[in-house]
Amino acid sequence: MLPVEKITSLQNPRVKQLVRLRERRARDEAGLFLVEGYREVRRALEKGVRLHELYYAPEWFLGENEPALIGQAKQAGAQLFELSRDAFAKCAYRDRPDGLLAVAPQWKHTLAGLKLATPPFLLVVESIEKPGNLGTILRSADAAGVDAVILCDAVTDIFNPNVVRSSTGVLFSVPVVVADSAGVHAWLKEQGVRIVATTPDTPQCYTQADLRGPLALVMGSEQYGLSDFWLKESDLAVRIPMAGQADSLNVALATIITLFEAVRQRV
Amino acid sequence: MLPVEKITSLQNPRVKQLVRLRERRARDEAGLFLVEGYREVRRALEKGVRLHELYYAPEWFLGENEPALIGQAKQAGAQLFELSRDAFAKCAYRDRPDGLLAVAPQWKHTLAGLKLATPPFLLVVESIEKPGNLGTILRSADAAGVDAVILCDAVTDIFNPNVVRSSTGVLFSVPVVVADSAGVHAWLKEQGVRIVATTPDTPQCYTQADLRGPLALVMGSEQYGLSDFWLKESDLAVRIPMAGQADSLNVALATIITLFEAVRQRV
Numbered sequence: 001m002l003p004v005e006k007i008t009s010l011q012n013p014r015v016k017q018l019v020r021l022r023e024r025r026a027r028d029e030a031g032l033f034l035v036e037g038y039r040e041v042r043r044a045l046e047k048g049v050r051l052h053e054l055y056y057a058p059e060w061f062l063g064e065n066e067p068a069l070i071g072q073a074k075q076a077g078a079q080l081f082e083l084s085r086d087a088f089a090k091c092a093y094r095d096r097p098d099g100l101l102a103v104a105p106q107w108k109h110t111l112a113g114l115k116l117a118t119p120p121f122l123l124v125v126e127s128i129e130k131p132g133n134l135g136t137i138l139r140s141a142d143a144a145g146v147d148a149v150i151l152c153d154a155v156t157d158i159f160n161p162n163v164v165r166s167s168t169g170v171l172f173s174v175p176v177v178v179a180d181s182a183g184v185h186a187w188l189k190e191q192g193v194r195i196v197a198t199t200p201d202t203p204q205c206y207t208q209a210d211l212r213g214p215l216a217l218v219m220g221s222e223q224y225g226l227s228d229f230w231l232k233e234s235d236l237a238v239r240i241p242m243a244g245q246a247d248s249l250n251v252a253l254a255t256i257i258t259l260f261e262a263v264r265q266r267v
Numbered sequence: 268m269l270p271v272e273k274i275t276s277l278q279n280p281r282v283k284q285l286v287r288l289r290e291r292r293a294r295d296e297a298g299l300f301l302v303e304g305y306r307e308v309r310r311a312l313e314k315g316v317r318l319h320e321l322y323y324a325p326e327w328f329l330g331e332n333e334p335a336l337i338g339q340a341k342q343a344g345a346q347l348f349e350l351s352r353d354a355f356a357k358c359a360y361r362d363r364p365d366g367l368l369a370v371a372p373q374w375k376h377t378l379a380g381l382k383l384a385t386p387p388f389l390l391v392v393e394s395i396e397k398p399g400n401l402g403t404i405l406r407s408a409d410a411a412g413v414d415a416v417i418l419c420d421a422v423t424d425i426f427n428p429n430v431v432r433s434s435t436g437v438l439f440s441v442p443v444v445v446a447d448s449a450g451v452h453a454w455l456k457e458q459g460v461r462i463v464a465t466t467p468d469t470p471q472c473y474t475q476a477d478l479r480g481p482l483a484l485v486m487g488s489e490q491y492g493l494s495d496f497w498l499k500e501s502d503l504a505v506r507i508p509m510a511g512q513a514d515s516l517n518v519a520l521a522t523i524i525t526l527f528e529a530v531r532q533r534v
Binding site for chain 2: 136139140142143145168173174207240241243247249253256261263264267
């Protein structure tokens with residue numbers, strides 16, 4: 001067994017590559033992304049994500065379970081590197097690093113490759129910008145048990161470190177497809193899926209609409225709401241009646257409310 | 268009219284006090300809190316919050332509407348101070364300041380002082396720690412139209428700068444009462460309010476429970492869930508059935524799902 005390479009230089013090419021992987025362009029070029037933190041690395045392993053590399057720095061460990069997790073990663077095929085305190089601090093994306101940072105290959109789901117339930121239950125989201133919202137939407141979709149999340153005209157990539165974190169590992173299990181709106185619409189029609197869009201500008205209350213059967217819920221972007229394309233191409237538009245100030249519900253909160261009403265009706 | 272005092276020294280006592288107000292102890296001692304950012308200051312003024320002081324630094328302004336807002340604050344009785352770029356940077360709590368920071372007096376709602384609807388609709392939350400969760404809960408409560416949010420055994424104070432921010436101004440309008448659990452329980456009983464607690468450890472699905480009539484929904488803390496006290500003292504416990512991984516729904520997401528199911532039933 002080869003001994004684990006120890007990296008102390010901040011100029012080490014691997015350290016530099018880890019820093020570069022925070023940027024989308026570098027991630028996409030390399031086809032890789034970062035999985036930082038004990039919980040995230042553990043979830044990735046649980047969900048069968050094939051970690052290429054695991055970087056660890058014992059000086060940053062917060063608990064006692066890290067060596068066991070490192071052992072699991074190694075067994076699953078990850079190449080191990082030990083980092084000095086300073087080298088890890090340079091690579092870490094988080095404010096409070098916990099000494100674990102993995103590199104994993106990106107994946108790509110396609111519409112054609114999705115396995116749909118009978119009847120299908122899909123969430124379509126347009127152009128979400130904030131990684132935290134995307135993470136919350138993925139968690140909500142997981143909890144609601146959708147077949148897949150379809151991101152139309154994606155602005156923030158799903159392998160953004162903040163999406164990885166805020167999705168609490170759901171990214172590793174819920175199928176996410178990135179596609180353009182026209183293609184998604186054509187595919188939904190082919191599958192015979194009813195398209196229900198959520199917008200404030202419609203009289204129909206979401207709880208009064210029939211959300212059973214083959215369903216794709218469509219949510220707009222944070223800043224612009226639903227695009228004209230989806231407003232026009234949806235089979236039904238629904239709104240969430242609100243008390244209080246107009247912007248209390250952001251897109252992530254509106255998504256979870258609508259998803260769980262659909263779940264209630266679909267039982 | 269007195270000219271506006273201009274502060275450039277980082278050692279200015281007002282600058283030091285603004286920095287101190289980030290800490291809970293200083294906030295509570297002074298009975299004051301910080302309202303930072305254009306949107307938040309505007310919301311505070313809209314909701315009639317009496318700003319004591321408004322600090323502004325034109326070098327940080329992002330738009331063109333700041334002078335008008337400063338004028339409004341002045342008219343509403345706020346004392347104005349202009350800060351240099353560096354002095355403002357020292358006071359600003361945010362990573363990307365926008366040149367506006369106000370000081371407002373804290374307020375205190377009491378159970379006895381609450382105005383309840385007929386029938387009452389209340390949200391009770393135990394020991395929330397993360398300001399972001401508390402902000403989301405307040406927004407959800409506002410959108411759902413509850414009479415008040417009652418924080419039991421509060422860990423994070425509602426005047427924490429991150430709560431002010433993440434509540435998007437809802438803090439300025441939704442009545443929030445901070446109280447101990449035993450007192451809240453006794454008061455709810457006096458008012459004839461039914462107590463429905465949310466917990467994963469119960470067979471009853473939240474959509475099958477009757478959430479109409481006088482209602483207090485009780486949610487547990489992030490880390491420990493519902494306390495034994497509330498589990499024991501509630502009239503009914505309900506759970507949210509979940510697909511996917513066990514922790515996809517945090518307390519803020521569970522709160523909004525339950526609140527909007529109650530709203531649906533109460534129409």
